[in-house]
Amino acid sequence: MAEPLITLTTDFGYSAPYVSVMKGVIYALCPSARVVDLTHAIAPQNIRQAAYFLATAVPYFPAGTIHVCVVDPGVGTERAALYTQVDGQHLFGPDNGLFTLLWRQAREPPLVRRLTEARFWRPVVSATFHGRDIFAPAAAHLARGVPPEELGPLHPHPVQLAVQPAVCTSTACEGEIQAVDDFGNLITNIPAAQVPQLPSLVTIGSRPPLRLPWVRTYGDAPPGTLVSLFSSDGYFEIALVQGNAARQLQVSPGECVRLTWQPSSL
Template identity: 30%
Template sequence: MAIITLTTDFGLKDHFVGAIKGTIYTELEDVKIVDISHSISPFNIQECAYLLKNSYKAFPEGTVHVVGIDSEPSPENKHIAVLVDGHYFISANNGVIGLITSEVKPDKVMEIDIPNPIQGSFPVLDVFVKVACHIARGGTLEVIGKPFAQLKELKEFAPRVSDNGKTITGSVVYIDNYGNVVTNIQKSLFEAYRNGRKFELSARNKKIGEIYNKYSDIINFDLEKSRRKGPGDLLALFNSSNYIELAIYKSDLNTVGGASTLLGLDYRDTITINFI
């Protein structure tokens, strides 16, 4: 059974997601539709790329991923279909795919050029769904487009290394359901420049000198409970996607707040690591 995933900033209040699913099922009765997320912040390319990059590999090869964010076509925002790592992505050339393929070279990148496209305000439905259903039926990319060589890369979203490798400057790319703050600094980059040195991670007025591998590592179970760190304390860890994340242990964003609110951090705010 073919699988089509949907990742959009449409939310669930309006008719958009329902119309997309209904159209897919009208075209293909025997298909599985999976929602990755419809709660991407509007037009947030980095957030969309982070969620897709860390979820698509969980699906079997051949899965078709429809990316509905900033999808209106323009001379600078062409519609593309990409085969990478055994997966198909259908998107506008707005930087999302460039961020996903920053470490994996695409096998094919095609500019979508289907006959008689509808020039409307809902290209995810009018164009992307047609292409997704074509691929899900076993169709090739060559039928729906022509080779494309200008895949957009957003260099400003990459962390910067300076001072002869002594400083890494990153930024917030995602805030999760718990209010945890995910940075764009990956464990591999951190370890490549650490060279066994101590370090100081700075976020706003907070400084951290240790990064854990899981949330509960903040607790020293050899100490009496009254002397331990625990719920409400700030920590940094390498999350399940191997990005540096800041969290308040067992905090609730809806009550006392999470790392994002308690530290005053938002999307694209700066996080700095200085090696000592």
């Protein structure tokens, strides 16, 4: 690859020097690389949010793209450092469940390796900055043509997040809030393809059931209306038109969601 594409996803924020340092490490080893920031606004240590972000964004990149992903509350501990190949994408990051959703939606079996070859790292490895000292240089070496098998051995049992898959029957669907976006929209893990008809009731956690109007898009209802719709990435979503549903309902990712239909309407 004449101009390899390397993306960065972290929880480092935009004011600290950490992201710039990682870019410097990559460019020093692979000056021809194009380094693209996906986001550095993942909430600190929020592995679940990062997993959703990666599973949504990474598949849109061209095959062969290299992704460095650092949301790493266990940095410096015994947790493994990983390289994984998922449907033609190459990813580096900690073994903490960060790639769970990408692996689960993969079309082909993912390949996972543990990074053990220190010759592809920086000479001195900090206990608190593996993004700079392990993941960025390993990604740059891959971009320069180092074969993945030289990075380390296969890692057959990586850590995966405990994610409750959506389950649908003829009268109900059960899932969970997998993400809250910056608009406060509640994005569930219930795929649109599994929803047989528009729900009569939507129940979040132990709250009272809601009767939400169904819309095709947000502008189909007046401002301030709680609505249900399918998100742009194909999941059942709850939104507050021109408002923040998460704030109004006081809902967080991980809470259970139940969609129900009246038996007589089937």
